[in-house]
Amino acid sequence: xxxxxxxxxxxxxxxxxxxxxxxxxxxxxxxxxxxxxxxxxxxxxxxxxxxxxxxxxxxxxxxxxxxxxxxxxxxxxxxxxxxxxxxxxxxxxxxxxxxxxxxxxxxxxxxxxxxxxxxxxxxxxxxxxxxxxxxxxxxxxxxxxxxxxxxxxxxxxxxxxxxxxxxxxxxxxxxxxxxxxxxxxxxxxxxxxxxxxxxxxxxxxxxxxxxxxxxxxxxxxxxxxxxxxxxxxxxxxxxxxxxxxxxxxxxxxxxxxxxxxxxxxxxxxxxxxxxxxxxxxxxxxxxxxxxxx
Amino acid sequence: xxxxxxxxxxxxxxxxxxxxxxxxxxxxxxxxxxxxxxxxxxxxxxxxxxxxxxxxxxxxxxxxxxxxxxxxxxxxxxxxxxxxxxxxxxxxxxxxxxxxxxxxxxxxxxxxxxxxxxxxxxxxxxxxxxxxxxxxxxxxxxxxxxxxxxxxxxxxxxxxxxxxxxxxxxxxxxxxxxxxxxxxxxxxxxxxxxxxxxxxxxxxxxxxxxxxxxxxxxxx
Numbered sequence: 001x002x003x004x005x006x007x008x009x010x011x012x013x014x015x016x017x018x019x020x021x022x023x024x025x026x027x028x029x030x031x032x033x034x035x036x037x038x039x040x041x042x043x044x045x046x047x048x049x050x051x052x053x054x055x056x057x058x059x060x061x062x063x064x065x066x067x068x069x070x071x072x073x074x075x076x077x078x079x080x081x082x083x084x085x086x087x088x089x090x091x092x093x094x095x096x097x098x099x100x101x102x103x104x105x106x107x108x109x110x111x112x113x114x115x116x117x118x119x120x121x122x123x124x125x126x127x128x129x130x131x132x133x134x135x136x137x138x139x140x141x142x143x144x145x146x147x148x149x150x151x152x153x154x155x156x157x158x159x160x161x162x163x164x165x166x167x168x169x170x171x172x173x174x175x176x177x178x179x180x181x182x183x184x185x186x187x188x189x190x191x192x193x194x195x196x197x198x199x200x201x202x203x204x205x206x207x208x209x210x211x212x213x214x215x216x217x218x219x220x221x222x223x224x225x226x227x228x229x230x231x232x233x234x235x236x237x238x239x240x241x242x243x244x245x246x247x248x249x250x251x252x253x254x255x256x257x258x259x260x261x262x263x264x265x266x267x268x269x270x271x272x273x274x275x276x277x278x279x280x281x282x283x284x285x286x287x288x289x290x291x292x293x
Numbered sequence: 294x295x296x297x298x299x300x301x302x303x304x305x306x307x308x309x310x311x312x313x314x315x316x317x318x319x320x321x322x323x324x325x326x327x328x329x330x331x332x333x334x335x336x337x338x339x340x341x342x343x344x345x346x347x348x349x350x351x352x353x354x355x356x357x358x359x360x361x362x363x364x365x366x367x368x369x370x371x372x373x374x375x376x377x378x379x380x381x382x383x384x385x386x387x388x389x390x391x392x393x394x395x396x397x398x399x400x401x402x403x404x405x406x407x408x409x410x411x412x413x414x415x416x417x418x419x420x421x422x423x424x425x426x427x428x429x430x431x432x433x434x435x436x437x438x439x440x441x442x443x444x445x446x447x448x449x450x451x452x453x454x455x456x457x458x459x460x461x462x463x464x465x466x467x468x469x470x471x472x473x474x475x476x477x478x479x480x481x482x483x484x485x486x487x488x489x490x491x492x493x494x495x496x497x498x499x500x501x502x503x504x505x506x507x508x509x510x511x512x513x
Binding site: 052156165 | 313320323369372389398411453466467
């Protein structure tokens with residue numbers, strides 16, 4: 001992690017040519033580069049932020065050295081990569097995890113290339129990690145170039161304008177939307193639909209008119225009248241249909257949940273009794289909480 | 294107004310100008326057929342379109358075929374010349390957005406994860422939101438893997454905006470082979486030399502760099 005980007009001397013590096021001052025500032029000759037002058041922080045920030053991710057940076061490094069993408073010297077590239085990341089840290093840039101991941105990946109790749117791996121006959125060809133990297137770089141480059149070409153396409157707003165005469169908004173709704181379907185297609189579909197309806201039985205779902213809350217109140221009133229004690233089966237009003245039975249059951253469950261009634265079973269498999277707790281018998285009919293239906 | 298005096302080519306032009314958005318041939322057949330009071334065949338419409346195209350040669354206006362149909366547009370060289378009318382401020386799009394859009398356009402349908410895999414960096418939610426707000430991309434389904442990620446695809450509006458008639462009209466992807474300078478065998482030894490002599494980054498020479506050669510030291 002020594003050296004400097006693009007040969008620009010880093011801070012503190014002296015130039016060994018004392019006879020030629022670098023610059024004259026206010027009559028004073030400068031023989032060395034002043035600290036921190038040659039890498040304007042903002043410029044570096046811009047440079048690093050201009051990369052679209054770790055692949056972009058890696059590709060940049062490879063291109064910059066005129067390297068053959070099929071023959072990336074991994075160690076060298078990794079070192080430069082680390083150098084850039086070091087700069088990012090110096091600049092206290094937010095270091096995205098993707099960049100660190102890429103370094104780890106490169107280091108791993110290098111390590112794997114250095115260490116011979118035992119030949120496992122059960123495995124086929126050993127996976128060539130460098131080939132995988134090359135492929136990722138190439139795929140990214142294809143997309144990068146595709147994006148550039150996409151950007152170069154003549155597009156609305158920037159390159160061409162859609163021509164139109166302005167039709168006032170107020171009359172627009174009178175303009176009929178031309179149907180996009182041919183009439184005969186439409187008729188054919190309609191005929192098929194009609195044909196199908198002959199085989200169709202209609203089911204109708206009617207909204208339940210029974211209210212659980214109403215039923216809760218009825219049950220409580222009923223229980224209070226019969227001295228707060230009643231056999232479960234007798235709670236259901238005479239002549240009730242299936243729906244009412246279900247609603248009554250739901251109402252009872254809700255009453256038990258709210259501890260407004262108790263369920264009692266004296267013997268196993270014996271009859272169930274519903275009882276209003278003694279404290280609430282004396283009170284008037286309690287108004288049950290409205291269950292969320 | 295005399296209905297019979299409607300000249301089909303002029304009617305076509307008027308329809309495209311009034312619509313303000315591309316009209317496809319089916320719409321034009323219906324619209325023109327209704328106005329002329331008789332059915333209009335595709336062949337007939339084709340002739341009128343050709344006639345209109347001829348009429349627009351050497352004009353500032355041009356007829357353009359896009360995915361949504363036909364539209365009339367001010368040609369690009371005239372758009373530039375007209376910049377004095379008002380200060381045109383076409384939206385500019387970042388590389389991140391264009392690359393994301395390119396991946397969706399060329400690889401659709403793709404998930405966000407696949408886009409990130411290709412770019413090697415996470416996709417900002419704002420990028421996808423802008424693309425969706427512009428109506429250029431949409432979720433067309435979900436991949437049946439854990440999390441059921443949405444599958445993105447481009448829309449007709451995207452094609453219209455970029456003046457394309459369909460996905461096949463996209464600029465062809467460059468082949469991978471075109472990106473790689475073919476390096477003959479004998480060149481490989483000299484390839485690493487310039488870097489060793491003049492490391493551009495000012496890095497110390499990596500001694501005995503084994504990667505510069507051709508050999509992949511994979512055992513097997």
